[in-house]
């Protein structure tokens with residue numbers, strides 16, 4: 001275990017606390033999309049353009065929480081040969097630049113076994129993992145494995161989450177609490193939900209870790225609204241994955257969008 | 270750690286299998302569904318409504334038929350439980366009707382479903398027409414072609430058929446698309462899952478609703494033969510007709526339970542739909558842990574079967590449990606053998622079976638031993654004529 005990963009949870013906490021923006025900016029990128037090499041460059045460009053943390057998607061053929069853009073990117077990545085070792089190489093290259101959290105579906109976590117999977121994450125320098133189809137009731141084994149290595153198992157809460165569930169999830173949260181802003185799968189939306197401030201307040205009251213908002217955040221305006229609503233962090237996915245699929249220079253395309261998002265989250269001078 | 274400390278009133282797990290591997294957004298809906306079912310199950314008025322509709326609208330009880338020429342061919346009595354005579358032509362109506370009534374009871378205004386062969390889609394579209402509920406059915410593009418008559422039926426019944434163009438373009442993708450729709454519309458919508466798969470409480474709920482197949486068959490056989498069958502045989506896609514006919518026999522140790530999966534182009538070819546037969550490491554698909562076709566990294570593999578309803582890389586968690594405990598045995602039959610049985614039953618008995626069902630029949634036809642077989646004739650084969658007569662698959 002490297003010195004960096006021994007403190008994965010700590011690195012995430014420091015990134016939230018140390019962000020000089022109104023909310024920490026966490027771009028999501030799909031490993032292997034449009035190519036493995038491009039995704040590494042995109043990650044580097046994100047950090048250069050102002051990302052405080054990175055979320056790296058592991059391509060999966062049957063992503064139940066994802067809308068069409070990320071689903072298509074995952075399919076393309078798999079067709080392009082983005083195997084787990086290739087994904088972990090990208091993670092390793094990026095983890096030295098910014099705290100990195102993997103987004104990975106449950107079957108890939110349990111295929112080698114939770115312990116073996118977390119061992120590989122730790123070895124790649126990742127700070128934590130988000131498993132969108134692993135609700136609290138199924139998460140104990142993976143959380144124990146993560147805790148044993150100082151990695152964060154980051155849970156999600158949704159607008160439909162009941163108060164009792166929220167309390168239990170908030171207690172079990174490590175790293176940050178991923179607050180899904182809407183009822184639905186990932187994808188760009190025209191506006192953020194009016195109820196976002198209430199959702200963030202509810203999430204915050206349930207936990208001691210930072211509250212990050214994701215799903216549907218697509219523009220600098222949305223990012224600012226999320227910060228206004230009290231988010232400690234903002235996760236932007238589909239908008240960036242779309243940019244990665246457009247134009248010749250994927251890294252430049254993503255970098256320019258991340259730059260705009262970072263500007264949207266700048267503190268007033 | 271569990272949010273509810275009490276023992277769940279219907280099974281969440283079958284040994285190491287089952288569970289609830291879904292996005293958090295759906296977890297409250299699963300709890301709501303479970304609570305509604307626990308209540309409805311114990312509500313005499315709900316049960317009376319369901320039974321009345323299964324009888325007067327659906328045509329239950331379905332006959333138990335001693336297939337004499339088939340019996341002569343295999344040198345032992347073979348009884349066919351005639352689910353093909355259900356309204357809409359398969360066992361799928363039992364489940365669709367029960368779940369749609371439950372959805373109405375829960376105040377849901379929209380129903381979604383996935384379908385492979387189209388039989389579950391037709392059953393769901395039918396009950397939605399009857400109850401006046403909006404209905405959307407997801408179906409892989411490949412299946413909309415090979416099961417065209419069922420697409421036409423669904424549209425005639427007023428359902429919207431969404432063809433799914435991703436991945437395998439078959440049942441696996443249709444199910445994923447339905448789950449994504451449910452994630453986005455969970456407050457208004459009930460997802461009528463079509464087999465004994467999915468996150469808890471679905472595998473137990475679907476089994477409870479299909480159990481009527483086995484209950485009736487058992488009583489009918491006891492009356493006719495004054496004995497239990499030596500073997501109960503059913504095809505397994507996700508496993509709903511099989512678990513329905515198995516359920517009342519699980520505690521009868523003398524009755525052998527046989528589930529017949531799709532061997533497709535052969536188990537060695539890798540192009541099949543037989544995760545229970547092949548075995549291997551369990552996996553997570555569509556919300557539960559069970560037998561799954563997957564690669565070493567945990568990517569779900571594409572299944573293959575000539576029969577759209579068996580063309581699925583997973584199977585219900587209770588079947589995986591019954592297999593591991595030795596209580597049920599799972600075997601597989603190739604496309605070719607199924608097509609031969611499809612033709613043979615048509616000639617022998619004047620019954621054109623669904624290609625799914627033909628897998629169970631092929632296995633029965635191939636056995637030399639046995640005393641008395643009870644076979645679930647899960648559906649009729651009108652939908653398969655183009656595939657068998659016009660196709661180059663066989």
Ligand SMILES: Cc1ncc(COP(=O)(O)O)c(C=O)c1O
Nearest residue numbers: 388506507508509510578647648
């Ligand atoms: C007639 C018939 N039998 C069997 C099946 C397979 O489903 P299950 O295994 O859930 O019974 C189907 C599915 O489409 C079907 O239409």
